Amino acid sequence: MAGFKSKLRDYLHTEYRPGERRLVMKIDFFILTFCCLSYFTNYLDRSNLTNAYVSGMKEDLGFVGDQLNQINTCFTVGYVIGQLPANMSLHYIKPRYFFPSMMVIWGCLTMITASVHRPQSIMAIRFFQGIAEATTFVGTHYILGSWYTERELGKRSGIFTASGLAGTMIGGFIQTGIYQSLHEKNGLTGWRWLFIIDGLITIPVAIYGFVFFPDTPQTTTAFYLTAAEKELAIARVPAVEERSPVSLGFFKKVLSSWYWWGFVGLWIIAGETESFSANGLMALYMKSHPTNKFAVWQLNNYPTAVPAVGIVSTLFWATLTDFLRGKRWLVGHFIAIIGVVTSAMVLAASRDPANAASTTVVFAAYYLAGTVYACQATFFAWCNDAMRYEDHMFRAVVLAGMNLGSNVINAWWSIVFYGASMAPWFKRGMWAMIAMSIALTIWTGGLSFLDRRNSKRREMVHGESTPVNVDVDVDVDAKSV
Template sequence: MMSIKLERRLLLKIDWFILSYCCLMYFTNYLDRSNISNAYVSGMQEELHMVGTQFNKINTIFTCGYIVGMIPNNMMLQKVSPRLWFPTMQIVWGVLTFCTSAVKNVEQIYAIRFFQGMAEASTFVGTHYVLGSWYTSAELGKRSAIFTSSGLVGTLFSGILQAAVYKHLNGTAGRSGWRWLFIMDGIITLPVALYGYFIFPGLPREKKAFYLTVEEHALASERLEGTVQVVQEPFTWKIARRILSRWRWYACTALFAISGETESFGSNNLMGQWLKAIGGYSVEQIDFYPSGMTAVAIVSTLVCAIWTDRSGIRWPVLVYMSVACIISSICILVWSSPIGLKFFAYYLAGASYAGQATTFAWANQICADDDQERGIVLASMNMFNNVINAWWSIVFYPATDAPRFRKGMIAMICACVATLGVTWLVYYLERREWRSRGSDVKESGKDDKQALDESGMADVYGGSQEKGSIQK
């Protein structure tokens, strides 16, 4: 029987060292990623003579690089420890961020952002895979939310940083304020990468964390046995056929491929483009006001994750997110509505980010008994979402549609309705699988407690055995 005191000490250590680096890494990831939107409304458009949908093309090219880099990065994580690969890729995108400060035309930004997307493709899915390798399902939601929120903090900080940089550094050393933003982002990114080389532990089976004792290394794997596969098998065609013969890959991939598009309000900085297009706002205000949406996103993500970990139920978060975005879209579609209502609508749309952490925690939970399947499902969810992202903004949110984005609001409502449908499908299929497992163990003569332990259902419900009931 594992010591409760030992497990608490282990959790304290991995929370401190794993989450500290993952969150700082993702913070710089989104800081470097979202700075292009803030730079665009802070003088880059005029200085580089950008016209039409060139801003959308920058985001599309970044997404293409992200898609191209996803499979190579995930293959490298099978060969090279995350404790080495993550910081190395962070240095690459940090250097590319510095390079962006010196561009002379938009074509140079296209090239830089493509390679930056390739480097940043290592972070999101890789981190969710690492978190799912260290934490139980009852612990995962909060940690996934903290990780996701760190990226949102990067977005929030990017707008505040751009406003401050524009005010105090615009014109310094002959450089525009938006160029100084990229320099500042690079300066913040590189030390975090060096921190990762020293303290990030990689995966439990590597046993490389200097701050964990032999006993704690053993416990890190032992406490997940029965719910999370802790021994990695080599990938074979037999495993591929097994994954493709199950519902999990198809349903989970569809869930995030569709629900991820509800984040379009924030990822395309629609509020910033709206403020700039209607006029009457300073550069600092255009950079600062959209931060309210990010603040709502952070609060929604954390509150929803804490609730899902305690209840063991994930699907209501996606319902909340979808309903909030439908309301936001309707408020913006009715163009005669007052400015204050539009501010409310854009801020409410920050709820869309609550689904990201919950969706990946849910997939980690569903696939916990198969390590190879878990890695492939998580990667596929992110990859197919980005395949859609590559063309979604150009079709539905072109910069030329500012300030109204009528097509985009209609597309948002459709995406939310589709999200509700796929959420129900995943909910139904997961429970059908649980019922099937329950039937199997009853036929084998195992008691209820043993059946729960072996199926992982007790952990999924966040300790429901102790409560004497299972959520249905």
């Protein structure tokens, strides 16, 4: 108990160098505010499609079959195409200009969606919106890894990811409010007003980024950082050589590294454990319920508890894995258990759909599945931790590759396993979730072994201190896994 209290005091009372606390407060304010607001509007614009679908868009535009999933696939294809080029562009274009510019583009495309008259038009818009949004998630994780130390990174990654979940959660309440107050206002239905208002919310955040976002420690010209603070920001993170990514040798290094295959594979598997939440399955379940008829406000409001649970889970695990010296792999095993349990609950409920208890079980399963969102922050922080001593663009490309690999699978995964026509039970998807959960715990175990071995080797060769993602009792932990 005394040892735990000592660790807790050490965790809560970080020792800073002169001026470092003030620097961290500044970058927390200016980086996290923009990144979180950006990701909030990003997910607000994404989640509004399902909100609009269950609020009248399906009937107004004559959706049939799995066209909703096909729209999501078009977005994902654009997202995949834009991943690596967008993240590599950060080597040539200052993030202060690049990030906000992409925000303006996707905000305008969101507003244009309000004018469509058929599903095919939304498919085209979402494709280009996916390209514009491609750099937001992994690009931000690259920026966070450039400014924050290992001890600080998990919590900040968690706060960033939680902001996206907040966008998903609040989107349902926004749609409810819009539907009640603006439906048929000036001849526009409530779901069309949703796209207009969500797009308008994005523009001021982009303007804020143009003015205040500080780029990276090596390139920042932020007016609110003193010369001493800029030097301190560079000294806080490992000094690595900047290399141009445009070379055959660079790509050979990437594709032959365990970082690429290990972390890309991790996020391909883990990304699909988010399918319950990411594909809006609870709303589709309610829309196609075998016995109950839910009102529009219920269709929009009840699913908001899923990202709410995700926010709590994300912040909890991000903080806990920081406290446990970066043992991000714990989340992989937790998520695997949740994936199996929630799938089994839905499959069991489908055997007696008319029973009132069946609905209760399914609601509980989807709310519990929201805890799986914790993998976003922790797994990208894990990659940042593991690659902290590699060159910047190597780390940027692996981070982009993680999201790229996951979305390549997402492009067809939702149609095959979670098509709107498969509602309300998505039985094929439930079995796929169980399989991916089992694969995740196996992959997590193998990757944590490679990470620990690499950390030990680096410490022996270069004489570096043990990084935070390796505890001093690592041999004991390895035996207990």
